[in-house]
Amino acid sequence: MNPYKVLDLSAEAEAKNIIAAAAKAMREKKYSVREIAEARRQLMNPKLRPLLDFICFADVEPLLRPADPPAESCSPDELERLDIFD
Amino acid sequence: MGHTCFFSLKGLFHKRRAAQLEAECRRLQEAAGQAEAADDHLRAAGLLEQVHTLRPENALLLRLARCWLRAGQWQQAADAYSETGCSGAADWYDAGFALAKLDRFAVCLRCWRQTGSSHPAFLAQQKQVSLLLLQELSRCLDEQSWAQEEQVRALLTEFSLTELPGGHELLARCDRVRLARLWQEDRLEEIMAMAAENDLNHPAVLEIQAKAACQLLAGRQSAVSAAELRQFMDCWLSALFHPAIAPQAEAERQALLEFGADLLRRHAARLNHDEQLMREWEELLALLHRLALLPAVREQNLPLCTPALALRTDQQEQFCTLIRTNQEHFADRRAWIAAGAAYASASALLLVRDNACQDALKELGRLEEQGDDLFLAHGAAQVRTACGIEALRHRRCREAEEILVGGEPQAGWSAELEKELLAVLAQENGHEAPCLAASLGILSLLPKTSPPDAAACAFCSALTKLVLRLHNGKQARPQLLAAAMQQAVALNPEDEFARMMLEEVSIALELAELHEAVDQGWLSKAARIAAASRYQQVAEHFFTAAQQVAVQLEQGHYPDDEAAMLILEDLLRSVSRVDPGHQMISSLRRALDDLRLRQEGA
Numbered sequence: 057m058n059p060y061k062v063l064d065l066s067a068e069a070e071a072k073n074i075i076a077a078a079a080k081a082m083r084e085k086k087y088s089v090r091e092i093a094e095a096r097r098q099l100m101n102p103k104l105r106p107l108l109d110f111i112c113f114a115d116v117e118p119l120l121r122p123a124d125p126p127a128e129s130c131s132p133d134e135l136e137r138l139d140i141f142d
Numbered sequence: 143m144g145h146t147c148f149f150s151l152k153g154l155f156h157k158r159r160a161a162q163l164e165a166e167c168r169r170l171q172e173a174a175g176q177a178e179a180a181d182d183h184l185r186a187a188g189l190l191e192q193v194h195t196l197r198p199e200n201a202l203l204l205r206l207a208r209c210w211l212r213a214g215q216w217q218q219a220a221d222a223y224s225e226t227g228c229s230g231a232a233d234w235y236d237a238g239f240a241l242a243k244l245d246r247f248a249v250c251l252r253c254w255r256q257t258g259s260s261h262p263a264f265l266a267q268q269k270q271v272s273l274l275l276l277q278e279l280s281r282c283l284d285e286q287s288w289a290q291e292e293q294v295r296a297l298l299t300e301f302s303l304t305e306l307p308g309g310h311e312l313l314a315r316c317d318r319v320r321l322a323r324l325w326q327e328d329r330l331e332e333i334m335a336m337a338a339e340n341d342l343n344h345p346a347v348l349e350i351q352a353k354a355a356c357q358l359l360a361g362r363q364s365a366v367s368a369a370e371l372r373q374f375m376d377c378w379l380s381a382l383f384h385p386a387i388a389p390q391a392e393a394e395r396q397a398l399l400e401f402g403a404d405l406l407r408r409h410a411a412r413l414n415h416d417e418q419l420m421r422e423w424e425e426l427l428a429l430l431h432r433l434a435l436l437p438a439v440r441e442q443n444l445p446l447c448t449p450a451l452a453l454r455t456d457q458q459e460q461f462c463t464l465i466r467t468n469q470e471h472f473a474d475r476r477a478w479i480a481a482g483a484a485y486a487s488a489s490a491l492l493l494v495r496d497n498a499c500q501d502a503l504k505e506l507g508r509l510e511e512q513g514d515d516l517f518l519a520h521g522a523a524q525v526r527t528a529c530g531i532e533a534l535r536h537r538r539c540r541e542a543e544e545i546l547v548g549g550e551p552q553a554g555w556s557a558e559l560e561k562e563l564l565a566v567l568a569q570e571n572g573h574e575a576p577c578l579a580a581s582l583g584i585l586s587l588l589p590k591t592s593p594p595d596a597a598a599c600a601f602c603s604a605l606t607k608l609v610l611r612l613h614n615g616k617q618a619r620p621q622l623l624a625a626a627m628q629q630a631v632a633l634n635p636e637d638e639f640a641r642m643m644l645e646e647v648s649i650a651l652e653l654a655e656l657h658e659a660v661d662q663g664w665l666s667k668a669a670r671i672a673a674a675s676r677y678q679q680v681a682e683h684f685f686t687a688a689q690q691v692a693v694q695l696e697q698g699h700y701p702d703d704e705a706a707m708l709i710l711e712d713l714l715r716s717v718s719r720v721d722p723g724h725q726m727i728s729s730l731r732r733a734l735d736d737l738r739l740r741q742e743g744a
Contacts, residue, residue, distance in 0.1 A: 057360075061328055107397060107401055111357055112353070112357070114325060114346070114350050114353055116346070118345070118346040119321060119344075119346050119347070120287045120318075120322055123311060123312075124311075125277055125280050125281070126273065126276045126277055126309070126312065127307045127308050130270055132242055135239070135242055135267065135270065137211075138264060140264060141231050141232035141236075141257070141259070
């Protein structure tokens with residue numbers, strides 16, 4: 057369970073944001089009370105917080121970065137009709 | 143009447159109109175034919191299109207499609223082929239060709255598949271179009287990664303594009319895009335499941351794989367398999383020793399390592415694998431810490447990974463070279479070789495870890511074909527030890543001996559091997575004798591110490607007890623029992639009971655050999671055994687046997703006098719060899735003299 061996802065928070069969230077987010081999550085009822093309480097407890101724990109920041113966030117941009125295109129082939133204009141089927 | 147007249151007129155009008163149409167179509171078709179003959183396909187197509195408007199027919203549409211194609215009107219040709227359907231290889235080819243010209247490469251390749259042709263020129267063009275499709279898919283992925291990933295992957299598979307240059311890379315990109323999507327959508331189980339396909343050489347891939355595994359283990363209450371826990375170990379440790387992934391602050395990195403260890407401990411305990419898995423974790427962590435201290439790693443900020451990950455990402459050789467060229471930075475030679483072996487023999491060692499000993503031994507054979515290498519040899523010895531222990535655990539003692547001592551290099555000794563071998567010697571299952579024989583071979587691996595260490599004493603005692611049991615039950619050959627006791631006394635010469643037992647089985651062995659010689663009629667051999675023996679019992683048994691032979695001679699149990707004389711001479715020589723003053727000698731001489739006199743008289 058990712059506590060940031062449960063409370064819909066970013067890595068920069070401060071204590072007051074966490075409390076407000078927990079209250080909002082309770083109202084929305086997308087997660088159980090237990091899950092929300094656990095997420096709040098984890099994010100409010102200053103020792104656990106750096107670990108959670110590391111575990112719960114990853115930059116996906118390098119995975120989406122365009123790569124070198126495949127080797128150049130001829131262009132469609134250069135294709136010539138074959139007469140082997142005539 | 144008026145109506146009838148009107149209808150007849152109308153009928154007449156239609157007939158004339160139809161005839162006019164027919165004539166017009168004929169004229170247009172003839173003109174189209176002439177245009178085709180003059181290679182003016184554009185004009186021919188225009189004429190045929192008029193005919194088709196007047197009188198739509200499938201055959202005409204097909205002819206029209208061919209004309210559009212020859213006129214280079216790709217869109218019209220493609221539309222016409224699509225409307226009429228293709229009837230043979232030529233039409234499928236032309237339809238595909240028009241589509242290729244319109245950049246619709248995937249549909250083109252599907253049409254061309256229908257030709258069934260393997261003509262070299264066709265195959266070459268098919269490859270050109272496949273490459274064009276590959277480029278197009280690459281562009282699609284660049285522009286709309288999320289939306290296009292699944293379709294690109296499907297087309298790569300459908301047309302086997304991964305076999306083309308750049309195809310495999312594009313599939314790897316699809317994998318990365320999918321991983322990013324799964325991560326964003328929090329689909330951790332799926333990320334774990336696709337770990338085997340992912341390129342963990344890519345730091346971002348490794349990072350997500352490690353973090354997903356960690357989140358999954360942290361949140362999961364149900365049991366996790368040992369394979370999943372090992373996957374977590376490899377990814378988590380490798381990520382935390384990767385400069386592009388691990389936190390900069392050392393305290394934070396340490397905290398994450400401890401967090402990983404706690405997670406592993408919690409889940410391993412549920413599997414009753416905690417000891418083994420935690421040992422593996424500690425060994426991997428120690429190995430990576432050792433490598434992280436190497437100046438080359440620190441100066442160049444090199445990423446490190448576990449041997450399993452190095453094997454998967456083809457980095458084994460790099461790690462072996464790193465270790466090989468940095469011997470002076472290891473605490474001792476042993477640690478240096480062990481580190482190198484972990485990477486060099488990873489493929490076989492991992493199979494052992496997964497209890498696939500037969501596969502591990504096969505893999506060992508493959509590795510050994512690569513030539514002599516210090517790291518490989520050490521790894522091979524580790525594999526042999528582990529596989530030998532596994533065979534012993536299943537009481538396949540002969541096989542264990544063959545694995546442990548039969549190969550080159552031989553296995554090394556270990557506490558686990560000691561434990562299993564002692565268990566083998568203590569067993570009572572009717573297979574003690576063959577297991578004893580195999581154990582003697584395996585014991586040659588036990589390091590010799592003086593004075594004997596606890597292991598040597600334990601093996602001496604275990605061998606003695608087993609030999610006593612087999613000796614009393616007459617369940618083993620005397621040669622084996624004597625060999626076992628010689629080894630037992632060699633292990634611990636101070637063991638009184640073992641020395642007594644050695645004497646007991648040595649007497650039994652000599653008696654057995656003596657009786658065998660007598661039974662075969664080889665008195666001189668029996669005499670040689672008795673004369674060489676340190677034991678009185680052996681000589682006594684010899685004289686008893688000699689006495690029996692003498693009695694048989696006295697009673698006339700011989701074919702003729704000449705034979706009797708030969709036996710008597712042999713008997714006399716043998717008895718004299720064992721004891722020149724024995725009382726039998728005088729009576730034997732008398733009997734021999736009597737026999738000679740009788741022969742002379744005759």
